[in-house]
Amino acid sequence: MNKPVDHGVSIALRVNGKSRQVAFDPRGRLSDLLRDGLGLTGTKIGCHAGDCGACTVLLDGAQVCACLVGAGQCSGRDVVTVEGLADGDRLSALQQAFIHHGAAQCGICTPGMLMAATALLAESDAAGAAQAGGEPKPLSEAQVLDALGGVLCRCTGYRKIVEAVLAVANAGGAATGEATTGSAPADPVGARLPRLDGRSKVTGSEQFGADRYPEGALWMRAIRSPHARARFELGDLAEFRARHPGLAAVVTAADVPNNRFAIFPELRDQPVLADAEVRFRGEAVLLLVGEQDAVMSVDAASLPIRWQVLPALEESAAALAAAAADPADALHARWPDNVLCRGRVNAGDVDQAMRHAAADARHACLEVRTRHVEHAYIEPEAGYAVWKGDRLHIFVCTQTPYLDRDEVASVMGISPERVRIEPSAIGGGFGGKLDMSVQPLLAVASRKTGQAVRTVWDRPESMQSTTKRHPAQMKARAVCSAQGDLIAYDFEADFNTGAYSSWGPTVANRVPIHASGPYRVPHVRALTRAVITNNAIAGAFRGFGVPQSTVIGEALMDELAGACGLDPLEFRYRNALRAGDTTPTGQRLDASVGLRACLDRLRPSWQDSSSRARSFNATVSAGGSALRRGAGIACMWYGIGNTVIANPSTMTVGLRRNGRFMLYNGAQEIGQGTYTIMPQIVAQALGVPVDLIDQIHGDTDATEDAGKSSASRQTFVSGNAAMLAGLDLRRSLAAMAGFSECAEAAALPVLRIAGGSVILRTPAGEERRLQLAALAADHRGDLAVGSGTFNPPTVPLDENGQGVPYATYGFAAQVAEVEVDLELGTVKTLHIYAAHDVGRAINPTLTEGQIHGGIAQGIGLALMEEYVSGRTDNLHDYLIPTAGDVPPITTWLVEDPEPLGPYGAKGVGEPALVATAPAILNAVQMATGVRLTDLPVTPARMRAALVAAAAAVEQAGACRARRD
Numbered sequence: 001m002n003k004p005v006d007h008g009v010s011i012a013l014r015v016n017g018k019s020r021q022v023a024f025d026p027r028g029r030l031s032d033l034l035r036d037g038l039g040l041t042g043t044k045i046g047c048h049a050g051d052c053g054a055c056t057v058l059l060d061g062a063q064v065c066a067c068l069v070g071a072g073q074c075s076g077r078d079v080v081t082v083e084g085l086a087d088g089d090r091l092s093a094l095q096q097a098f099i100h101h102g103a104a105q106c107g108i109c110t111p112g113m114l115m116a117a118t119a120l121l122a123e124s125d126a127a128g129a130a131q132a133g134g135e136p137k138p139l140s141e142a143q144v145l146d147a148l149g150g151v152l153c154r155c156t157g158y159r160k161i162v163e164a165v166l167a168v169a170n171a172g173g174a175a176t177g178e179a180t181t182g183s184a185p186a187d188p189v190g191a192r193l194p195r196l197d198g199r200s201k202v203t204g205s206e207q208f209g210a211d212r213y214p215e216g217a218l219w220m221r222a223i224r225s226p227h228a229r230a231r232f233e234l235g236d237l238a239e240f241r242a243r244h245p246g247l248a249a250v251v252t253a254a255d256v257p258n259n260r261f262a263i264f265p266e267l268r269d270q271p272v273l274a275d276a277e278v279r280f281r282g283e284a285v286l287l288l289v290g291e292q293d294a295v296m297s298v299d300a301a302s303l304p305i306r307w308q309v310l311p312a313l314e315e316s317a318a319a320l321a322a323a324a325a326d327p328a329d330a331l332h333a334r335w336p337d338n339v340l341c342r343g344r345v346n347a348g349d350v351d352q353a354m355r356h357a358a359a360d361a362r363h364a365c366l367e368v369r370t371r372h373v374e375h376a377y378i379e380p381e382a383g384y385a386v387w388k389g390d391r392l393h394i395f396v397c398t399q400t401p402y403l404d405r406d407e408v409a410s411v412m413g414i415s416p417e418r419v420r421i422e423p424s425a426i427g428g429g430f431g432g433k434l435d436m437s438v439q440p441l442l443a444v445a446s447r448k449t450g451q452a453v454r455t456v457w458d459r460p461e462s463m464q465s466t467t468k469r470h471p472a473q474m475k476a477r478a479v480c481s482a483q484g485d486l487i488a489y490d491f492e493a494d495f496n497t498g499a500y501s502s503w504g505p506t507v508a509n510r511v512p513i514h515a516s517g518p519y520r521v522p523h524v525r526a527l528t529r530a531v532i533t534n535n536a537i538a539g540a541f542r543g544f545g546v547p548q549s550t551v552i553g554e555a556l557m558d559e560l561a562g563a564c565g566l567d568p569l570e571f572r573y574r575n576a577l578r579a580g581d582t583t584p585t586g587q588r589l590d591a592s593v594g595l596r597a598c599l600d601r602l603r604p605s606w607q608d609s610s611s612r613a614r615s616f617n618a619t620v621s622a623g624g625s626a627l628r629r630g631a632g633i634a635c636m637w638y639g640i641g642n643t644v645i646a647n648p649s650t651m652t653v654g655l656r657r658n659g660r661f662m663l664y665n666g667a668q669e670i671g672q673g674t675y676t677i678m679p680q681i682v683a684q685a686l687g688v689p690v691d692l693i694d695q696i697h698g699d700t701d702a703t704e705d706a707g708k709s710s711a712s713r714q715t716f717v718s719g720n721a722a723m724l725a726g727l728d729l730r731r732s733l734a735a736m737a738g739f740s741e742c743a744e745a746a747a748l749p750v751l752r753i754a755g756g757s758v759i760l761r762t763p764a765g766e767e768r769r770l771q772l773a774a775l776a777a778d779h780r781g782d783l784a785v786g787s788g789t790f791n792p793p794t795v796p797l798d799e800n801g802q803g804v805p806y807a808t809y810g811f812a813a814q815v816a817e818v819e820v821d822l823e824l825g826t827v828k829t830l831h832i833y834a835a836h837d838v839g840r841a842i843n844p845t846l847t848e849g850q851i852h853g854g855i856a857q858g859i860g861l862a863l864m865e866e867y868v869s870g871r872t873d874n875l876h877d878y879l880i881p882t883a884g885d886v887p888p889i890t891t892w893l894v895e896d897p898e899p900l901g902p903y904g905a906k907g908v909g910e911p912a913l914v915a916t917a918p919a920i921l922n923a924v925q926m927a928t929g930v931r932l933t934d935l936p937v938t939p940a941r942m943r944a945a946l947v948a949a950a951a952a953v954e955q956a957g958a959c960r961a962r963r964d
């Protein structure tokens, strides 16, 4: 993010209907002129390369990527940004529709989407006005997809955005209603409440990591290793700095008090700045801090760094072999075999079960490989740090403010109380912002310079330096009886965890628990290794390894179903876990096991899709077409919350003198909706309308520790804490009013605020009042406070993986309908049907949004996403699904209530994604007859597999002919 150097030219243009004059370098970008020159930060930057479309604005009425337009080109022209859409406080019909339809999740793409859609609607209006009668023709979905095609969204799966645009286009805006003022449904839980933070997302006023910084903050730039493995020596940096007067400091490992951090404190292995050795391409070696222009104009090659490049071990097999040959070649001395950790679940006796299976038992085995997948959130990492006395304040995009606080404190050698993490709005995370990125670098740089320091990573830097989904090399074998009852499942996998530990242990431990799928399998052996390599650090990414292992498991279920002559859905139905069953870890599932209900919902769509594909293929193959269609089904389960480790969340809610309630909500919003769901839950618990709930959001100085926004845990864990806080406040108010103590929620008085009083009425009809003016306020202004803490009950796993790793599980089944072009090797998804057991949908609109977004990421995992360090670290070469890649999605929310959940709710963030890729791959198998085992299924891999399959058929035919 290089700010233009010359501000001496005055550029005159109209922005949002007003004439503006701004001194700016005409060679600079329009996006920077808007943000830095005019303070219009509603225009977001995701790539600075025209790939993501987040910076889309209207230039003389046409949509353009502002990052690709020269500032000087805009002289005398008309620019409209997202800030120009609303009429004062009144949102445009399109903005209202986005909120109403749940079209904004994290919100970072929302301004760009709105501008692209605005251009389309204006074009459509103009075309209509030009016609006789002046009525625009209804817009088609294809037109909307085309108009939005240049703007990437990583959260929503696009479908709700398309719905919102079509609603405005084809109902003149009237159908969208005024959705921005909220509503007060009788029962907040279960209501399709519009997002409470929707207005800031559709107006562009949400402040992401790059959108706020102190006046005069210095700029920080990390210098990174171009080598995957190397030793290095630093030369005379003082002399270098002296030659660059704009530099305030050059920061090295020697400036870091404790130069190690990790997700798990006992594993702290990752240096903040590399010290004499780098282990992956993109590792930070030193920091340049100073005036932005001076910092950015430094040629990295001119720095005095002497490299000694070493042979890199980028793949798991290479790393294992090298360490086996010579432990001295291990990448970390503490892991001499290059194995970070192992995971294991052993249930029954797999070997014996397979040996003694009946002669007519059905066997299937496969090997599957997956690759690095990039989170590709549209917001690159950004933030600032400033020391205030002996306290450190960091404003940053993060999924885990409390963990950041503790790790930054450890790095700086200070107590956690001396660190304040203030999360910015987060432009997507998906697990990628669970690891620290800019935080410790900013802390050290600010300490060394004594000034506020800020940074915004560019797209290649973000992609090179942050974590990825683990590539997996898996093999598995499954056995069932001739009637189709699963007997045994044997699974082994290596996960390439990259240079540092990150979330490797979680992946290695979570996968074996889930490997055999949501089925009754008496004998299971599941073994994993997290292997250290010189590749990108692999960490948390929506599913912690379960999406990878589900690909092979669900392929095997199809293979066995076929071997038994059973329909794939019915095979799964027969084997599905149900209430009262025991999992391979020995955990008894007493309730909320809704997989069979999901399959029941899907059955008609499955039957229709399969028969549609069969009849399509019969028709086109007769005509010689290269197109084939297939339908595939896959099931999944997912443990909600952290695996075994403590997982608590605390929420508090206070009553204010104005008769409103203040929720101290530390459950970090990352687009999933915690700033709406938590108020819904607390309002339900208090028995008051959601409109009466105000919030203070996650800030380690202002809210209690609600844990990480990860592992699909916030609705279940923090939702419980919010519910308990609400009930606790009701209990406190009842006690203050003199009612005798009542433990049961149903016996608590109902609250009402009226006439400056809290009115409490018992179920028996007795009513008392507390005058708000007569109550004393605490230091935060609360007259009474309720607090709730919830930590899911789990039991640690023993050496065979036996225990209770999660308090509850989400279940789902999805059907994919695809079309394969046998000549081109392309796969197009035509429709996804998704049935998810969510326990209870606290807000069905947001729940569906999570499912849509997960499905889009599942399509990417199956068909297009492959991160190769040094080759695909931008959004041009690294492909994620666009609006045109996500087909219509039909969703069913199955509500099999979880007794431990808040009002029955579980979680859905990760379950949304897990079944999609295997369903697509099973559909591809039906369409082509070929089992694809190397992901993603790019056209080149599809073609290679088809050619290999054809060759194998030919060879078999030749053998038969020779025999005959």
Ligand code: FES
Pocket (backbone or CB within 6 Å): 103, 104, 105, 106, 107, 108, 109, 110, 152, 153, 154, 155, 156, 378, 427, 428, 671
């Ligand atoms: Fe589109 Fe997050 S809502 S990227």
